[in-house]
Amino acid sequence: MSPTAASSTNHHHSASDAHSIPLLGRSVEELTAWVQEQGQPAYRGKQLHNWLYQHGARSLAEITVFPQQWRHTMADFPVGRSEIAYRSQARDGTVKYLLRLADGMTVETVGIPTAKRLTVCVSSQVGCPMACDFCATGKGGFDRNLMVSEIVDQVLTVQEDFQRRVSHIVFMGMGEPLLNVTNLLGAVRCINEDVGIGQRCITVSTVGIRDRIRQLAQFRGQFTLAVSLHAGNQRLRERLIPTARNYPLPDLIAECREYVQITGRRLTFEYILLAGVNDNLENAAQLAQMLRGFQSHVNLIPYNPIKEADYQRPDAERIQAFADALEQRHIAVSVRYSRGLEADAACGQLRAAAK
Known part of the structure; x- marks a missing residue:
């Protein structure tokens, strides 16, 4: 198995349930693609990556560099923390x-x-x-x-x-x-x-x-x-x-x-x-x-x-x-x-x- 095949996130999910796959475990490229799907600029992918892996963010609501309105909208999106x-x-x-x-x-x-x-x-x-x-x-x-x-x-x-x-x-x-x-x-x-x-x-x-x-x-x-x-x-x-x-x-x-x-x-x-x-x-x-x-x-x-x-x-x-x-x-x-x-x-x- 190539590293790329192995890095597909979490399980083999169909596109329809992609919304429920937690953010944790995704690479900076995957997070960048995800923020763009949400209508956010690409650079937010790097910010999200940094907050997940370096700051240990437990919810999107904590990420203070994100616009307040978007944080509020996305507050319930699963980050993947226990x-x-x-x-x-x-x-x-x-x-x-x-x-x-x-x-x-x-x-x-x-x-x-x-x-x-x-x-x-x-x-x-x-x-x-x-x-x-x-x-x-x-x-x-x-x-x-x-x-x-x-x-x-x-x-x-x-x-x-x-x-x-x-x-x-x-x-x-x-x-x-x-x-x-x-x-x-x-x-x-x-x-x-x-x-x-x-x-x-x-x-x-x-x-x-x-x-x-x-x-x-x-x-x-x-x-x-x-x-x-x-x-x-x-x-x-x-x-x-x-x-x-x-x-x-x-x-x-x-x-x-x-x-x-x-x-x-x-x-x-x-x-x-x-x-x-x-x-x-x-x-x-x-x-x-x-x-x-x-x-x-x-x-x-x-x-x-x-x-x-x-x-x-x-x-x-x-x-x-x-x-x-x-x-x-x-x-x-x-x-x-x-x-x-x-x-x-x-x-x-x-x-x-x-x-």
Whole structure:
């Protein structure tokens, strides 16, 4: 898919319902065309772009550089901003937001600050159809895909709340991004070109959907692709990710290799360590065997507990032994401890229910 094909706004809409597509997610060219359709001069497109992406305008009524009469007329036109329904903060400064969308549905997003970075963990769907056994989001079922505007809004919301610029984006919130690939790529374009975050600071995480990784490769983006494996053999992977039976590991890995060939970019593989399930040395050997000769990096994530599943996190020694076993087999590896644990804002803990 070319970047231009991916940037078509929000969904495939017919002209008749174009009036209801929110403004957020549109490029400066699209906004310029829109203001001209409303009988306004072209230069207002740049002003609108600036107010949406730099000032975070929530309605056209706020845009003081526009004529008062027109602002009044257009006050109800959807900009595409959500409301914060609930906000919880962990001791480490991580903040989880429950955002209420225009149709009343809710979605979670997380702001993760460090001294040098502010990362937003964005959701791509309301709920998730992948039903991973260890993940709170997957337990809640699936409602719908998010529009481009609803994805971009999450970034602006966190930026506004923290009063500092967002530097990094990870598509690791609710949902499977590659089941919403058109809007995902539209959002990546917008976050990059309009919000101004470099594509190399964006990571897209997937459990793998047949042919979609190939589709991402054609987009030739500069973002990092992270593929969630969680197992080195098909039987164990199906136990953890029921939908994996539709896409056997050998096929997934072959598509990943193709992605590296086409893009020349290193792939990240995510592997959640579950005590006594996928964390022994044989599991490590299987994983290493599968990833041999691959331009890749393995991210080990010690499990984050949720109420709905009784998995445990392995102890530090076992985590280290697994990492060492990969390193001895020349697999690049790092251990990522999640932040935001006690606010239920860590990997696999997101669920869209108000407290």
